[in-house]
Amino acid sequence: MAHPPVFNATEDRAQSGNPLGAAREAPMRLAAQVEEELASKLRERATSTPEFWSFSGRSRREAGHGIFAYPAMMVPQLQGALLEDVKAVDPAVASVIDPFMGSGTVMLESASRGLSFSGTDINPLAVLLATVKSQVHDSEQLTRVRQRIALRVTEDTSDEIEVEFHNRDKWFRADVTRDLSKLKRAISAERSKAMRQAFWVAMAETIRLVSNSRTSTVKLHSYSVDEIDARQIDTIGTFLRISASLIEQLRDQAETLSRGFRKNPNLRISCSVGDARNMPAKKNRAAADILMTSPPYGDNVTTVTYGQHSYLPLQWIDCSDVPGMRQELLENTRSIDSLSLGGKLKGALTWADELRDKSPAFAHCLEQLQAHPRNAQLRFVGFVHDLDQSLDAITAQLRSNAWMFWTLGERKISGVRVPTVAIVRDLLAFRGSRHVETLERKIPGGSKRMAFRNASVETMNTESILVMRGPSYTDLDSRS
Ligand SMILES: C[S@@+](CC[C@H](N)C(=O)[O-])C[C@H]1O[C@@H](n2cnc3c(N)ncnc32)[C@H](O)[C@@H]1O
Structure with a gap:
């Protein structure tokens, strides 16, 4: 358990009559x-x-x-x-x-x-x-990396899904899961860790917007099935928009x-x-x-x-x-x-x-x-x-x-x-x-x-x- 330090307030010292008090009175008054x-x-x-x-x-x-x-x-x-x-x-x-x-x-x-x-x-x-x-990021490098990621995603024809976790299909529509997998592969292919980290942040913000959880609450709270089916979601487009704004901000x-x-x-x-x-x-x-x-x-x-x-x-x-x-x-x-x-x-x-x-x-x-x-x-x-x-x-x-x-x-x-x-x-x-x-x-x-x-x-x-x-x-x- 913590105890209050002794003689650490002016009044304590004045009352204590301790000789240390007089010596410290001036600096304490200054404080x-x-x-x-x-x-x-x-x-x-x-x-x-x-x-x-x-x-x-x-x-x-x-x-x-x-x-x-x-x-x-x-x-x-x-x-x-x-x-x-x-x-x-x-x-x-x-x-x-x-x-x-x-x-x-x-x-x-x-x-x-x-x-x-x-x-x-x-x-x-x-x-x-x-x-x-x-x-401190170099914004030209960020721009080049963004272009490379976009290119990789366009050329990626794989349908392989990159993540597996409980209730994944509850939180992500199949088309979104496929596109996020392409983005994950494209970002992972970058050599610089600092660059990957910057684009993971853009991916995190993208996920917040394209998942089946409502953005109106901090807690995970799913849209209804009908709402999920009706949503217009452009995962890659969202990522590209967010990463462009990220580059502006990081500049x-x-x-x-x-x-x-x-x-x-x-x-x-x-x-x-x-x-x-x-x-x-x-x-x-x-x-x-x-x-x-x-x-x-x-x-x-x-x-x-x-x-x-x-x-x-x-x-x-x-x-x-x-x-x-x-x-x-x-x-x-x-x-x-x-x-x-x-x-x-x-x-x-x-x-x-x-x-x-x-x-x-x-x-x-x-x-x-x-x-x-x-x-x-x-x-x-x-x-x-x-x-x-x-x-x-x-x-x-x-x-x-x-x-x-x-x-x-x-x-x-x-x-x-x-x-x-x-x-x-x-x-x-x-x-x-x-x-x-x-x-x-x-x-x-x-x-x-x-x-x-x-x-x-x-x-x-x-x-x-x-x-x-x-x-x-x-x-x-x-x-x-
Ligand atoms: C009010 S938020 C801070 C927000 C921050 N000032 C900002 O502008 O983004 C409180 C933070 O405390 C963190 N937190 C909760 N328990 C913690 C703990 N035991 N140790 C360290 N951080 C903790 C949470 O993860 C959360 O990020």
């Missing part, structure tokens, strides 16, 4: 000043432009941010503005981590500003997207990344598969200056099924080109989601007491859920336990006094609103972090796309950005 400076900068944005943080009508996914419709993506411009503001008050910041990286929105925003980035996600498709977005993205490399020739970017609960601790200078992330809203099964959304594309992409891909992740449509935060509920209630001690907001919400079915309590406690566990691993990646930006959404379980923002704030404060500011934003167009909505699973059409400052470590702990 408080910088925190207030950032808080007022963030508030000012909304003073001059009301609803600034909603980014309504100002949110665009360009320069590589739109290469795949990954669920619940962040607003790039918003994260960019936060990075600008923190750089303004603390110009020494040089590195960012995102342990729930998704499609790599924070990666591109950080790298374009010359900030080194290290990100992980449990979903290999997310890591493939972020990897492609983190590379802009190469420019964006090159800007970052010009600002910082030592820029490092790393995107890998990993579980936020088990990240190895960083030592000394490897520790990051900024955490910028957006964890899931709740357990993936009842909120956003990131894994299920990736299940069909991952069946078709060559495993060896997807970072961290393992065949067991495709055992069934729930495999990735059950490994994600809140995915395992067995025995979850045994964690309740420990969490009550750490978070009054958690204790209050669990009290409200007592009147509801046991499953509602399990889902709540299971998710908060996993999130809490990830905080140990995440804070161990950060330097002393690191900046944290948590984009958080809240949901309802059995009609009870889960106060995720207050819970994360409590759990971080327990570890010695200080609150800097909380920004609220409306999600333009309603709530983010959820797995499904019903009376017991509902999410809000607002989200918050919780800004905290990580613990300041004492000399007893050498992280600096």
Whole structure:
């Protein structure tokens, strides 16, 4: 169990009477000043432009941010503005981590500003997207490869089917399966891994559009048989259109990344598969200056099924080109989601007491859920336990006094609103972090796309950005 560091807040020190306190008072007061400076900068944005943080009508996914419709993506411009503001008050910041990286929105925003980035996600498709977005591609080469792929597909007269998995024929019409097989052969024939990876992303987006699963929901949800028969699907044409737009996006993205490399020739970017609960601790200078992330809203099964959304594309992409891909992740449509935060509920209630001690907001919400079915309590406690566990691993990646930006959404379980923002704030404060500011934003167009909505699973059409400052470590702990 994590314990709050000793003497890490000004008040603690003043009250403790410990001699270390007097010696550290000046730097700590300075820290408080910088925190207030950032808080007022963030508030000012909304003073001059009301609803600034909603980014309504100002949110665009360009320069590589739109290469795949990954669920619940962040607003790039918003994260960019936060990075600008923190750089303004603390110009020494040089590195960012995102342990729930998704499609790599924070990666591109950080790298374009010359900030080194290290990100992980449990979903290999997310890591493939972020990897492609983190590379500088030569757009002429991409164009040549696209032409070669098109030619190979045209000349391919084979009817051989390249993939076999449970319910394949439920999710793909026979003509679509045949065309996707041709595309798979054509992409696999490319020699450069970076090129194959870029075109696998175009193939993933194609699969999202040509499969028998509706695009209106993140969860796999099949069209009716009549609808499937009536659909006009041009698989190869869709791929060619998407890959042309991918090349456009990657051209802009190469420019964006090159800007970052010009600002910082030592820029490092790393995107890998990993579980936020088990990240190895960083030592000394490897520790990051900024955490910028957006964890899931709740357990993936009842909120956003990131894994299920990736299940069909991952069946078709060559495993060896997807970072961290393992065949067991495709055992069934729930495999990735059950490994994600809140995915395992067995025995979850045994964690309740420990969490009550750490978070009054958690204790209050669990009290409200007592009147509801046991499953509602399990889902709540299971998710908060996993999130809490990830905080140990995440804070161990950060330097002393690191900046944290948590984009958080809240949901309802059995009609009870889960106060995720207050819970994360409590759990971080327990570890010695200080609150800097909380920004609220409306999600333009309603709530983010959820797995499904019903009376017991509902999410809000607002989200918050919780800004905290990580613990300041004492000399007893050498992280600096
Ligand atoms: C809200 S999304 C992040 C979206 C991202 N900010 C973007 O703009 O694309 C949350 C991510 O957390 C990932 N995730 C869930 N459980 C995880 C875990 N235990 N470790 C790492 N990533 C996890 C999901 O796969 C998903 O990609």
